[in-house]
Amino acid sequence: MLLPRSLFEMEVTKPSSKSDRRRFVLSSIFFIFFLCVLASINEARFDALLKFGRCTVDSASSLSLQTATFNSSDDNLLSVNSSSVSNDTDIRILIGILTLPDQYNRRHFLRLIYGTQSVSGAKIDVKFVFCNLTKEDQKILVALEIMRYDDIIILNCRENMNKGKTYTYFSSLPEIFNSSDGGGPNPPYHYVMKTDDDTYIRLNSLVESLRPLPREDLYYGYVIPCPSMDPFVKYMSGMGYLISWDLAEWIRESEIPKNNLEGPEDKVFGEWIRDGRRAKNRFNAKWSMYNYPEPRTGCTHELWPETIAVHLLKNQEKWIRTLTYFNVTANLKPSKLYHIP
Incomplete structure (x- = not known):
């Protein structure tokens, strides 16, 4: 704002007469008054700006992000939420990637693969699962991951393939996630x-x-052996199988799993279900779940739109070909x- 010319160019000199002194005093008073008014206006505008800023920040922080995102909640970071406000009818799914x-x-x-997917009518949390850390660098690097992403579960076990890691995973979940205060x-x-880190799961299809x-009492996955379509004969492939929460609680409490821990973990899991007479509800997701089409075997087929999961993505080339087929970057904004x- 420009000052009035008469004020801006006013000479600050000693007045030579009473009349000059009177004009000087009046001009000074007017000039001081003008500065006070100007300061008040600026202060009011600044306060209003601060209030607006605080209001904007508070409003934004009160909104829950309802698309696929890295969610910075206390419970989990890698979370895929519904596109509408979550309610009791939404399906809640925990995906544990054993790695x-x-x-x-x-x-x-x-994290890129699952964090950029969005789903409707479901809340999906993706966690990475492994046993106790054994190296000094792991203690630092994994701790940093947890601080940044909070999407890791460290089980109280030694790393193994066929000596109870799957049991430790499922049996630990009720203790980890059941709320003590109700x-x-x-x-x-x-x-x-439970799924592998070489499996690509399309969350909406799932x-x-x-x-x-x-x-309740549900056992879901890709039936083994490959020619079989009957989920009540053998067991589900380790590429990824899913159970209802009550079965996880049963695994924690039952003596049947505790007494049969060693052996091919997914086959042993099927034996627990059989011996405990559990999972009266079984669902075979074949052929929407399948192995990558190369090399060709009786257990696979070409990529197709109805896919829920693709397994054996052992290298970057297979991942890129799979992601390209499903056009995962279609929503990239210009x-x-x-x-x-």
Whole structure:
């Protein structure tokens, strides 16, 4: 704002007469008054700006992000939420990816894979699961991951393939997630899943396949052996199988799993279910779940739109071909910041 010319150019000199002194005093008073008014206006505008800023921040922080996102809640970070306000009818799913502590790059990659998917009518939490840390670098690097992403479960066990890691995973879930004060949803998840870090799960397809199914006593996956379509004969493949929450609680409490821990873990899991006469509700997701089409075997087929999960993505080339087929970057927003043909 420009000052009035008469004030701006006013000479600050000693007045030579009473008349000059009077004009000087009046001009000074007017000038001081003008400065006070100007300061008051600026202060009011500044306060209003601060209030607006605080209001904007508070409003934004009160909103819950309802799309696929890295959610910074206390409970989990890698969370895929529904596109509408969550309610009691939404399916709640925990996906545990069994991996190893040193697989840092694989975990970061999978965070992209699952963090950029969105689903409707479901809340899906993705966690990376491994046994106790054994190296000094793991203690630092994994701790940093937990501080940043909060999506890791460290089980109280030694790393193993066929000596009880799967048992430790499922049996630990009720203790980890059941609320001691009765708060939160009950059960915390309708379904819990165990999958490999070389499996790509299309979350929307998974949710749609689960929607009509029971939420109790359920065992879901890819039936072994490959020619079989009967989920009541053998067991589900380790590429990824899912059970209802009540079965996780049964695994924790029953002596049957505790007394049969060693052996091919997914086959042993099927034996627990059989011996305990559990999982009267079984669902075979074949052929929407399958191995990567190369090399060709009787257990696979070409990629197709109805896919729920693709297994044996052992290298980057297979991952890229799979992600390209499903056009996972279709929702990339145009921007002046980048040019991707």
